[in-house]
Amino acid sequence: MDSEQLREYGHRMVDFIADYYKTIETFPVLSQVQPGYLHNLLPDSAPDQPETVEQVLDDVKTKILPGITHWQSPTFYAYYPSNSSVAGFLGEMLSAGLGIVGFSWVTSPAATELEMIVLDWLAKLLNLPEQFLSKGNGGGVIQGSASEAILVVMIGAREKVLRRVGKNALGKLVVYSSDQTHSALQKACQIAGIHPENCRVLKADSSTNYALRPELLQEAVSKDIEAGLIPFFLCGNVGTTSSTAVDPLAALGNIAKRNEIWFHVDAAYAGSACICPEYRQYIDGVETADSFNMNAHKWFLTNFDCSLLWVKDQYVLTEALSTNPEFLKNKASQANLVVDYKDWQIPLGRRFRLFKFLQEHLHIYNILRLCSCLYLNRSLKLWMVLRLYGAETLKSYIRNHIKLAKDLEQLVSQDPNFEVVTPRIFSLVCFRILPVDNDEKECNDRNRNLLDAVNSSGKLFLSHTALSGKIVLRCAIGAPLTEERHVKETWKVIQEEASRLLGK
Ligand SMILES: *Cc1c(COP(=O)(O)O)cnc(C)c1O
Numbered sequence: 026m027d028s029e030q031l032r033e034y035g036h037r038m039v040d041f042i043a044d045y046y047k048t049i050e051t052f053p054v055l056s057q058v059q060p061g062y063l064h065n066l067l068p069d070s071a072p073d074q075p076e077t078v079e080q081v082l083d084d085v086k087t088k089i090l091p092g093i094t095h096w097q098s099p100t101f102y103a104y105y106p107s108n109s110s111v112a113g114f115l116g117e118m119l120s121a122g123l124g125i126v127g128f129s130w131v132t133s134p135a136a137t138e139l140e141m142i143v144l145d146w147l148a149k150l151l152n153l154p155e156q157f158l159s160k161g162n163g164g165g166v167i168q169g170s171a172s173e174a175i176l177v178v179m180i181g182a183r184e185k186v187l188r189r190v191g192k193n194a195l196g197k198l199v200v201y202s203s204d205q206t207h208s209a210l211q212k213a214c215q216i217a218g219i220h221p222e223n224c225r226v227l228k229a230d231s232s233t234n235y236a237l238r239p240e241l242l243q244e245a246v247s248k249d250i251e252a253g254l255i256p257f258f259l260c261g262n263v264g265t266t267s268s269t270a271v272d273p274l275a276a277l278g279n280i281a282k283r284n285e286i287w288f289h290v291d292a293a294y295a296g297s298a299c300i301c302p303e304y305r306q307y308i309d310g311v312e313t314a315d316s317f318n319m320n321a322h323k324w325f326l327t328n329f330d331c332s333l334l335w336v337k338d339q340y341v342l343t344e345a346l347s348t349n350p351e352f353l354k355n356k357a358s359q360a361n362l363v364v365d366y367k368d369w370q371i372p373l374g375r376r377f378r379l380f381k382f383l384q385e386h387l388h389i390y391n392i393l394r395l396c397s398c399l400y401l402n403r404s405l406k407l408w409m410v411l412r413l414y415g416a417e418t419l420k421s422y423i424r425n426h427i428k429l430a431k432d433l434e435q436l437v438s439q440d441p442n443f444e445v446v447t448p449r450i451f452s453l454v455c456f457r458i459l460p461v462d463n464d465e466k467e468c469n470d471r472n473r474n475l476l477d478a479v480n481s482s483g484k485l486f487l488s489h490t491a492l493s494g495k496i497v498l499r500c501a502i503g504a505p506l507t508e509e510r511h512v513k514e515t516w517k518v519i520q521e522e523a524s525r526l527l528g529k
Contacts, residue, residue, distance in 0.1 A: 034078050041082055042114075045090075049098050049506070053483025056094045063092055094486065099506035100515055103488035105266070105294045105323050105453075106503030112413035113328035116406025137366060140167055140404035143411065148335055150300040150416055151319075154312040157335040165335040166342075166369040167403040171293040172209035174318040174334040177342060177370055179213045179258055182287035182315070184345035186257040189285075196220050199249045200258045203229040203237035203272065205265040207291060223254065231493055234447050235270035237261070243280050250284070258287045261314070263307050264295025267490040268447045268455050268497075271295070271307050278313020290314045293332070294501075297324040298427065298451050301420045307450070315341075324452070324503045326422065327410045331403045334369075343368040422505075426452040429512045430502045436516045442523055446492055452502045457495060458523055469496040471526055478522040485515050 066088045096107050144165025148157050157163045168174045179200075187194060200219055202210050204226045214224050225245045229235045246256045259281045261272040274290060281288035290311055296319025298304040311317055318334045321327040336342060347368045414422070430452040437443045437456045446455045458475060460468035473496055476489050488499050502512065 037078060037082075041085075046097070046506075049095055050100075052090065052093070052095050052098070054095050054098045054101050054486040055103075055480045055483065056092050057481065057483060058092045063088065097504060097506065098486070099504055099508060099511040100485035101504050102500040102502060102515070103486045104499075105501050107322060107329050108324060108326045108503070108505055109328050110326035110410060110414075110505055112409040113326055113406045115413075116409035117328050119409075120405045136404065139408060140366065141165070143404050143408050144333060144335065146411060147300075147321075147333060147407075151296065151308065152299075152305055153308075153317065153335060154337075156337040157317065162339055163335065163337045164339050165333055166366055167407070168318075168332045168334050168370055169330045170209075170332050171207070171291060171318050171320055172212060173370065174316075174332055175207075175209050175260065175289060175291065176213040176216055177334065177346065178287065178289050178316040178336065179217045179219075181336070181341040181345040182258050182289075183217055183219075185287070185341050186255065186285075190255055194255055197223070197253070197255045198257045199223045199225060199254050200260070201225045201227065201242055201245060201256065201286070202260040203227050203235070203262065203265075203270075205229050205235045205237075205267055205270050206260050206262055207266050207293070209291075210260050219258075225249070229270065231447070233270075235265060235268050235492065237272045237277065239273060239276035239280060242277060246280060246284050246286070256284050256286050258289070261288065261290045263290060263292035263299075264451060266294070267499075268492060269295060269450045269453045270447070271450065274308065274310025275313055276310070278310055282313060287316070288314045290317045293318060293320045294323050294453075295451050296320070296333075298423050300416065301423055304423075304427075304451070321407055321410070324423070324426070325410065326414060326419065326505065327407050331407055333407075339369065342370075346370065423452075426502045426507065429507060429509060430454050430500075432509070433500060433502070433512050433516060436513075440520065442520075442527060442529075446495065446497045454500045454502075455490070455492070455497045456500070457497050458527070461527075465495070469494075472496040472498060474526055475519070475523055478526065479519055482518060482522070484518050 067084075095101060097109050141159045141164060144167070145158050145160075148165060155161070157165065159165065168177065183195075183198065186198060190197075195218060198219055200210070200214055200223065202225070206226075211224065214221075227237055227241045227245060229237050242259070249256050259277060261274055261277050263271050263274070278288050280286075290308070292299065292308060295304075295307060296317075299308045299319075308317075315338070316334065316336045318332060319325075321331040321333055322329040411419075430449055433454050434445055434449045434456075437454065438445050442458055443456055444459050446457055449455075457472045458468065472489070476487060476498055480486055488501075490497050490499055500515070
């Protein structure tokens with residue numbers, strides 16, 4: 026690799042990607058290949074001799090792209106968006122470039138400080154309480170995913186409560202959430218060793234638009250205390266994955282506080298919208314939370330992965346997650362200005378091994394710098410996004426998607442064959458074909474068929490969920506390229522397929 030080769034190939038790759046974006050609407054949004062398709066197209070073993078970039082890019086065009094589901098397509102509406110952007114792309118590119126020269130580590134102190142600054146910026150945009158800023162005991166850290174963020178705070182909270190009640194009480198710890206909470210919480214419980222019978226999944230239904238009722242939480246907590254159990258962790262939602270339900274944070278948080286329960290707020294998708302003053306109300310009550318997460322890689326123009334986590338007390342994380350606490354505490358206090366982010370997250374094997382390996386070769390300060398540099402990648406691209414777009418552009422970006430969703434909600438509600446199942450709050454519209462003669466089972470089948478039909482048309486990609494036993498289609502608007510015309514055309518495709526299924 027020399028710099029001229031990088032320049033030449035890099036330009037060609039950028040051209041390739043730019044052309045991809047130019048023609049992205051010509052591909053079926055959901056990949057239509059069958060399992061194992063690639064096996065028949067590629068050789069059985071690696072080439073002995075180097076091939077050219079042209080050969081590889083040719084293969085990407087003819088063999089790989091058919092197996093791609095186009096997440097950046099303007100008519101990708103499944104799950105939640107996973108934004109890519111020019112700024113995010115440039116950030117990724119820069120970090121890849123610095124990664125190649127990375128072992129001089131002169132930019133390492135910048136990596137840690139940049140992450141702290143950028144997360145403070147965003148905390149201010151979200152108007153998070155001061156305690157989440159890095160100037161006191163709190164601060165933000167970039168994780169790979171919301172799942173990691175939730176696990177990390179749960180482990181911190183677990184260690185905190187066990188210090189209070191004694192190490193042997195693990196089997197008594199109880200976790201609370203609504204049944205609309207992301208499965209990431211269940212996974213966190215499994216990994217954190219919470220007894221499966223101590224996971225209270227409280228029912229939320231259409232009467233509250235799938236928000237958790239505080240009375241239900243209070244009741245469950247009281248019952249558990251009476252039974253000698255120890256309530257310790259509550260996960261509240263702002264924008265559930267199924268239907269963007271928003272839990273009443275202040276009421277839940279007060280119950281948590283009274284009972285010394287750690288309160289985490291998961292706003293993985295909807296957090297982005299809360300930088301707009303008119304949507305900030307949805308995280309009102311976040312001041313009662315101990316921790317808060319949102320994914321910049323969903324709806325904030327930052328390429329995957331970039332999941333933001335804020336805590337009021339960073340020491341809860343470092344006490345629980347330091348792999349070598351005494352040793353690191355000593356050195357960190359000597360260095361004084363070093364935040365060692367590796368103690369704010371799950372120690373992954375690769376990182377741990379890297380650490381062990383390098384311990385034998387490098388001075389401790391280099392190791393600390395190396396650990397923090399692993400994060401440069403993510404803070405750089407978020408920094409790029411914030412700088413190249415600015416807060417006002419990001420706000421109009423969010424508002425535009427929400428307006429498009431509002432328009433779609435209107436179109437759906439005007440069609441007598443359809444219903445909007447839960448009121449739209451952000452940019453997700455949950456809808457379905459209405460049952461005929463109250464036949465809910467047939468209705469579910471019909472909605473499943475509608476989903477299959479529109480997705481195999483290749484024109485768009487929706488996903489589904491189940492709400493109170495109803496199969497519901499989810500249209501999450503949030504791809505950077507989505508415009509009004511796409512949403513109108515999408516609705517037409519859905520209506521046509523529905524008419525066909527209804528025999529009209
Ligand atoms: C997407 C999502 C998650 C999981 O996010 P990952 O970053 O993929 O782990 C968790 N909670 C909510 C509400 C989500 O929307």
